[in-house]
Each structure stands twice: as C-alpha cells, then as structure tokens.
Amino acid sequence: MIRMFRQLAIAGLLLPFAAYTPASTQHGLPDKVQQSLKASKIASESLSLVTLPLNAPGRPTFFNADVSVNPASTMKLVTTYAALELLGPSHQWKTEFYADGPLKNGVLHGNLLLKGGGDPKLNLEKLWLLLRDLRAYGVRQVTGDLILDRSHFIQPRLPVFDDDGGDIDKPYLVAPDALLVNLNALRLITRNQDGKVQVVVEPPIASIRIDNRVKPLKPGKCPAWPDVRYNTVKQFDGTTVIVSGSLAEGCRTQSYLAPLDHQSYIAGAVRAIWAELDGSILGQDHLGEVPKNARLLASAWSPDLTEIIRDINKYSNNTMARQLYLSLGAQFRTAADGDDAMAAQRVIRQWLARKGITAPHLVMENGSGLSRDERVSARELAKILEAAWKGPYAAEFVSSLPLVATDGTMRKRLKRTVMAGEAHIKTGTLNNVRAIAGYSRDRNGNSWAVVAILNHPKPWGASAILDQVLLDLYRQPATP
Known part of the structure; x- marks a missing residue:
C-alpha cells in the first residue's frame, strides 16, 4: 500500500511535465555499438543512449532517449549532484556523546548517550577518537546505561532489496541509519x-x-x-x-x-572500543533520545560532503548514498512529508524544476539505484549531467566519478586503450541492468556528457557494449 501510494503521488506530480525534444538529433546507433549488441545477442531496443557536446560544437546522439529505464547505480549521480548544490560542498555531519548525570572521580553517575546526526562515514577510527576524547574528558566508568539516539532520520518503510536472493548479510545491503557506524560491517x-x-x-x-x-x-x-x-x-x-x-x-x-542490526552493532562496537580504553559501562543498551538537560561531553564531525560523494561515486557505495538521500530529506523536511525519503524526492524535484529540467520519468526510492522501482530516462540523466557541468561545483562533482582504467569501479575497464584517463564514468549494475553515465573527452579534446543504460533480462557482455559507446564517442571527426 505504501509503495502504491508513493507511485500514485509521483505520477500526479509528473503530469504537468513534457519531454524536451532537441532540434538536431542522431537517431541511429554507431555501427560498432550495433555490432557489439549483435555479438551479445541483445536487441538494440534494450539500450538507451544519449551523448551531448558540452564545450564545443558536436552532433548529439539520442537513441531510445525517452524510455523509462532502471538506471541502477547511475542514480547516485542525481543524489550526489543535488546534495552538492542543496547542502553545499563543505556540509558535515555531527556525532555527539552526552551525559545525564554528574561526573565524579572518573565515574559518570548516570547514562551515557550517543546521538547520531546521519554521518555516512563514521568509521571505527573516528569512533575510537571520539571515545578517546571521552576518556580525556575524565570518564572511565558509566554506572547507567548506554542510550543510542537514532532519531535524526524519519525512516521510510521500503522493501528489502536482495539482487542475489537470500544473502541479506552482504554489506552493500545495509540500510541507512541516523547512527551508522562503520557501515555496520x-x-x-x-x-x-x-x-x-x-x-x-x-x-x-x-x-x-x-x-x-x-x-x-x-x-x-x-x-x-x-x-x-x-x-x-x-x-x-x-x-x-x-x-x-x-x-x-x-x-x-x-x-x-553485516549480520547485526544497527542497535546491536553500534552498542557492541562502542563497548568493545571502550573496554580497550580501560573503560566500563555497567548498565544495558537501549534506544532513547537525548534529554534537553543532558550535558555534551564529546563530539566529532564527518569529512566534508566533497569527500563523501567521492566515496559514493568512485566505489558505488549504496549505504552511503542512501544515507545522503535521507540527509537531504531531513535537512528540508516539512510537516507534509511522510518520511525523509519522500522529503528528499520532493526537494530534488523542486530543485530540478528551478533549473528548468523537467523529468517526468524520474522516480527515486532511496537515491542509490539499489531498487527495482527507481526510474529515469537517458535524456533526463544527460540533461542533469549537462547542468552539473555548467554549475559552480563542476570540478568537485566530476572528480568524484571513477576515472577510466585508473580507479573506482572503472579501474579495470578499457585498460591499454585510447580511453585510459579520458573519461570520468559512473557505472551501474543490477542483475538485469548495466549502465554508464558521466563525462568523456573525444580525440579533439572536447568534452561530452554520455549516458548509456541497458535493461535486459540477460545482459551478458553488456560491459563490452558500453565500453564501445565510449570508444566510438572518442573517435569524433577531427576538427580543423
């Protein structure tokens, strides 16, 4: 019922929008891309392709450009670009320890409270430093409980996604949480x-x-x-x-x-590191909210958003992307929003409208692409990439994408080809999806936005098809 309500609400929002049609288009696929499709026994109708020249004249390509497709992890480009502009490149998240009782001779007579602010990258090293600050403050023993405040997000009720069937302990399936520690791994x-x-x-x-x-x-x-x-x-x-x-x-x-729920993992990690620091907590673990009269003992800030989106896009981190998506919702939440995922989708759609980008096919569930319901068209995603290229944070955004044949999810692809180091490309992979989206240079040194998304029940050999798209784009006619 909840999913149906979401889809109906989204459909209602989309009715006023109309698809953009360019004046000059190239409808046919390049010959070598067609040959790659045929070699993999994949019909051309399964591929959506758009290329847009960004800084020099060129003939754009639009093939199946207005078909609603599952973009897999290339959806992270929408989430991270929106976050850069809406939250700002220097945005940070805060995690805090509080006490609700007096501290005397190293003994905290009361509860120790840990409040999460949605940090996507609160790793074990940062948690150790935070607990070390607590020891430096003079805390050695806690007579009360360890209380975990995870109230920062209003969590959506979304279906559990498992592309491989049954293996729910894989780290890439970890759900977001206001108090996420070490990606729960x-x-x-x-x-x-x-x-x-x-x-x-x-x-x-x-x-x-x-x-x-x-x-x-x-x-x-x-x-x-x-x-x-x-x-x-x-x-x-x-x-x-x-x-x-x-x-x-x-x-x-x-x-x-990642076999533990968030509460068990957080509490277990805090107690394990605290014990290594010769500290003890005598009480139990439970959830709660920090009272207004609690006293702040120690706090830690996350890295800047610029570093966060690099981790998300370079390594296609689903949990961090979902964490960022909910952070957008929490930042701009209104009383009318049912949860932070709905708030994030509303905010992103309004932000795109202010840019003059209509996206009738865009459906965002969790912002990571790890979804059967998320949708976009190749034209819409390409227009978003074009806007990012022209935006104030273009350098930060482009550098967050994997560099072909060099790092991230593209480090092993197109090695020893003319494309090595020539493109920043985000990849997307689900059982029935293969996708690339990002920025590529041609042999004339001109830059292009490129989106190629393949939806097919058996996308075997699809990586070679998408790589051929980049190779063909590189071989633009030489300019005088």
Missing part, C-alpha cells in the same frame, strides 16, 4: 600461521561468536580466492559466524559481513 580475517588456523573479527563485538571449521593445509601457493566460506547463524543470545573450507599454511584471507 564486520571484517573477518582468517589466517593459517604455523599450521594453525585463526579467525579474528573486527570490531571484537561480544555478541559475535566464531565457529572455526577451517581445515589447515600444508604450505603451498596462496590462491587469489582461498576456499574459505563464512555463514551466519542468528540465535537469541548472539550471532555465530561459521567459518569453513581450507587454507594453506602461510596464507590469509578476509571477508566482510
């Missing part, structure tokens, strides 16, 4: 040292138990992908990680899991 390190297999978990949360079933092997060549598997069993009194497989002596491997 556990790092499990397995190593065979002197014929004995050890498994270490970071952070060392007390509710995580390790069932080590890894068989030690004799010394040998360490494979790129060791035969070590991690499975979780959730029980009433904690979570057990079963580690199985085999590992040769002298070898090691690591993996990341």
Whole structure:
C-alpha cells in the first residue's frame, strides 16, 4: 500500500511535465555499438543512449532517449549532484556523546548517550577518537546505561532489496541509519600461521561468536580466492559466524559481513572500543533520545560532503548514498512529508524544476539505484549531467566519478586503450541492468556528457557494449 501510494503521488506530480525534444538529433546507433549488441545477442531496443557536446560544437546522439529505464547505480549521480548544490560542498555531519548525570572521580553517575546526526562515514577510527576524547574528558566508568539516539532520520518503510536472493548479510545491503557506524560491517580475517588456523573479527563485538571449521593445509601457493566460506547463524543470545573450507599454511584471507542490526552493532562496537580504553559501562543498551538537560561531553564531525560523494561515486557505495538521500530529506523536511525519503524526492524535484529540467520519468526510492522501482530516462540523466557541468561545483562533482582504467569501479575497464584517463564514468549494475553515465573527452579534446543504460533480462557482455559507446564517442571527426 505504501509503495502504491508513493507511485500514485509521483505520477500526479509528473503530469504537468513534457519531454524536451532537441532540434538536431542522431537517431541511429554507431555501427560498432550495433555490432557489439549483435555479438551479445541483445536487441538494440534494450539500450538507451544519449551523448551531448558540452564545450564545443558536436552532433548529439539520442537513441531510445525517452524510455523509462532502471538506471541502477547511475542514480547516485542525481543524489550526489543535488546534495552538492542543496547542502553545499563543505556540509558535515555531527556525532555527539552526552551525559545525564554528574561526573565524579572518573565515574559518570548516570547514562551515557550517543546521538547520531546521519554521518555516512563514521568509521571505527573516528569512533575510537571520539571515545578517546571521552576518556580525556575524565570518564572511565558509566554506572547507567548506554542510550543510542537514532532519531535524526524519519525512516521510510521500503522493501528489502536482495539482487542475489537470500544473502541479506552482504554489506552493500545495509540500510541507512541516523547512527551508522562503520557501515555496520564486520571484517573477518582468517589466517593459517604455523599450521594453525585463526579467525579474528573486527570490531571484537561480544555478541559475535566464531565457529572455526577451517581445515589447515600444508604450505603451498596462496590462491587469489582461498576456499574459505563464512555463514551466519542468528540465535537469541548472539550471532555465530561459521567459518569453513581450507587454507594453506602461510596464507590469509578476509571477508566482510553485516549480520547485526544497527542497535546491536553500534552498542557492541562502542563497548568493545571502550573496554580497550580501560573503560566500563555497567548498565544495558537501549534506544532513547537525548534529554534537553543532558550535558555534551564529546563530539566529532564527518569529512566534508566533497569527500563523501567521492566515496559514493568512485566505489558505488549504496549505504552511503542512501544515507545522503535521507540527509537531504531531513535537512528540508516539512510537516507534509511522510518520511525523509519522500522529503528528499520532493526537494530534488523542486530543485530540478528551478533549473528548468523537467523529468517526468524520474522516480527515486532511496537515491542509490539499489531498487527495482527507481526510474529515469537517458535524456533526463544527460540533461542533469549537462547542468552539473555548467554549475559552480563542476570540478568537485566530476572528480568524484571513477576515472577510466585508473580507479573506482572503472579501474579495470578499457585498460591499454585510447580511453585510459579520458573519461570520468559512473557505472551501474543490477542483475538485469548495466549502465554508464558521466563525462568523456573525444580525440579533439572536447568534452561530452554520455549516458548509456541497458535493461535486459540477460545482459551478458553488456560491459563490452558500453565500453564501445565510449570508444566510438572518442573517435569524433577531427576538427580543423
């Protein structure tokens, strides 16, 4: 019912808009792109393609440009560009520790309260520094409870997304939270040292138990992908990680899991690091809000938004993108907004309208592209990229995208080709989606916005098709 209401509300907003039609278009696909489609047995109707010249004359391409498609992670471009302009490149998030009782001789007689402000990048190092500041303030023991204030966001009720079916412990599926710590991820390190297999978990949360079933092997060549598997069993009194497989002596491997809910992870990480700092909390863990008479003990600021969007776009971080999307909603929330996701979509649509960009196909659910419901057309996304290119934060935005053959999700693509280092491209991948969007230079040194989105039940070989789009765009006719 909630999803249906959202879609109906969105449809009502879209009726007044009309699609933009350029005066001069190139409707046909380049020959080599058509050949790549045919080689992968993918119909050309599955591909939407738009290229727009940005700083020099050129003939734009519009192919299936006004079809509503799932953009996968290229939707992050809309979220991050909107955040740059609406929040500002120097925007930061704050995390704070409070006390509701007196501090005497290192003992806090009351509760310790941790208030989240939606920081997308509150990692373990920053949490350690924050707790270290608490120790420097003089706190050693807390007689009361650890209270977690996660009230900063009004969370939407969205469907759980799992593209692979059943593996809900993958870190890329972690939901956003006002008090997100280390992306809720556990790092499990397995190593065979002197014929004995050890498994270490970071952070060392007390509710995580390790069932080590890894068989030690004799010394040998360490494979790129060791035969070590991690499975979780959730029980009433904690979570057990079963580690199985085999590992040769002298070898090691690591993996990341996210089996805990936010409250268990946050509280477990705080207690583990606090214990390492020789601190103790005698009470229990529970949720609550910081009272008005509480006293601030320590606070920490996130990196600037410019750094945050670099992590989001370079490495296609879904949780951070969703965190940023809710931050937009929380910043501009009104009484009429049902939750922060609805507020974010409203704000982004109004912001685009002020720029003269009509986007009747744009549907944003969580702002990350990790969704079956998010939609956009290639023309709309290209026009947004064009506006970003002309905007005041173009340098910050463009540099946040992966550089072809160099870093991020494009680091292994188009190596040893003319495209190496010539384009900043955001990728998008779901089971039935392959996409690229961003900025590319041609051989004349001119810049283009490019969007290529392929929706197909079996998009095998699609990366080669999209790479061919970039290669063909590079080979523009030489200018005199």
